[in-house]
Amino acid sequence: MTQEKHKSRFPRAREDADFAKKNLSTPQTESAAYKLAFQDTDFLLREDLRPVRFQLELLKPELLLDEAKIASTMVVYGSARIPEPGHAAERLAQAKTDWEKTVAERLVAKAKYYEEARKLAQIASQVPTDKDGDRHFVVCSGGGPSIMEAANRGAADVGRESIGLNIVLPHEQAPNQYVTPSLSFQFHYFALRKMHFLLRARAVAVFPGGFGTFDESFELLTLIQTGKIKPMPVLFFGKEFWERVVDFHALAEEGVIGIDDLNLFQFVETAEEAWEIIQAYYPNGDGAHLKDA
Numbered sequence: 001m002t003q004e005k006h007k008s009r010f011p012r013a014r015e016d017a018d019f020a021k022k023n024l025s026t027p028q029t030e031s032a033a034y035k036l037a038f039q040d041t042d043f044l045l046r047e048d049l050r051p052v053r054f055q056l057e058l059l060k061p062e063l064l065l066d067e068a069k070i071a072s073t074m075v076v077y078g079s080a081r082i083p084e085p086g087h088a089a090e091r092l093a094q095a096k097t098d099w100e101k102t103v104a105e106r107l108v109a110k111a112k113y114y115e116e117a118r119k120l121a122q123i124a125s126q127v128p129t130d131k132d133g134d135r136h137f138v139v140c141s142g143g144g145p146s147i148m149e150a151a152n153r154g155a156a157d158v159g160r161e162s163i164g165l166n167i168v169l170p171h172e173q174a175p176n177q178y179v180t181p182s183l184s185f186q187f188h189y190f191a192l193r194k195m196h197f198l199l200r201a202r203a204v205a206v207f208p209g210g211f212g213t214f215d216e217s218f219e220l221l222t223l224i225q226t227g228k229i230k231p232m233p234v235l236f237f238g239k240e241f242w243e244r245v246v247d248f249h250a251l252a253e254e255g256v257i258g259i260d261d262l263n264l265f266q267f268v269e270t271a272e273e274a275w276e277i278i279q280a281y282y283p284n285g286d287g288a289h290l291k292d293a
Helices: 002-006 013-020 047-067 085-094 098-110 112-125 147-157 190-199 211-225 239-245 248-253 259-264 271-281
Strands: 073-077 138-141 163-167 184-187 201-206 234-237 266-268
Touching: 047 184, 047 190, 073 112, 073 147, 073 190, 073 211, 085 098, 085 112, 098 112, 112 138, 112 147, 112 201, 112 234, 112 271, 138 147, 163 190, 184 190, 190 201, 190 211, 201 211, 201 271, 211 234, 211 259, 234 271, 248 259, 266 271
Parallel strands: 073 138, 073 201, 138 163, 163 184, 201 234, 234 266
Antiparallel strands: none
16 A cells, blocks of 8 residues: 555656667657657766766765665775785785885785785674664775775675775776675766765774875865764774874974874774774764764
8 A cells, every 4th residue: 555655657767768769760769869868878978967977976876875774884995006915925026126125025014904904804794783684884995906905805705795986097997806796886076985985984994005095084084173074983004104104293293283183093003903992982883873974
């Protein structure tokens, strides 16, 4: 009875879309003007339609994640260039110049974080569903290689699904093999991708990385600092790396951030240490008090 009450009396868009394909071929029906607006790719890609594309790119992952009953995520940021330990050793062995050797040695030192990202994902992925059947701390990465791959791989290790948020780039890029296909998304707009990283985030692990990692993590800290997003555990893996590339205390001493802003994040070295901090922050295990944030 309820289903009948809400059933539309109008043809569904999919039905009309299928019917439109069967139109007779005439000069009128062959014109681009005759295409249904939502089937006309050239029309949707017009400059004027950018606001509509923004809305679509926000809405598509939101609906699919809702349908998958994913209530919260464990977000992992990090480099696309740090190899797993075995591959890092191979790169060092193949280094020819002093510069290549220096870089390879640095990557070998950071390769341990591939394993820590993988372990953290294994732990987070085993959080049980809540009483409503919603899933929490589902691993979410940028969908690429290296640290991102490690995160998705950790979820796959324990037989759990994970999310990948890829972005269209000028050079060829594909989602890593461990991202769950039905939770693998591709974005055109960086802004919408970054928003989806944080819409369901209940904790963020930041591993050593470059421009992209800096961009994502510092934007997150800014959002928390300015009260535009509710606080959450922000865990920077690798204190030695981060304090070498960013002098956080100097920012406070220079007066461009407050000394209390240094408490917006914590340094950690291991997955176990990170998870202990997250558990202490969410004593119920699922971040339920932030569910409607």
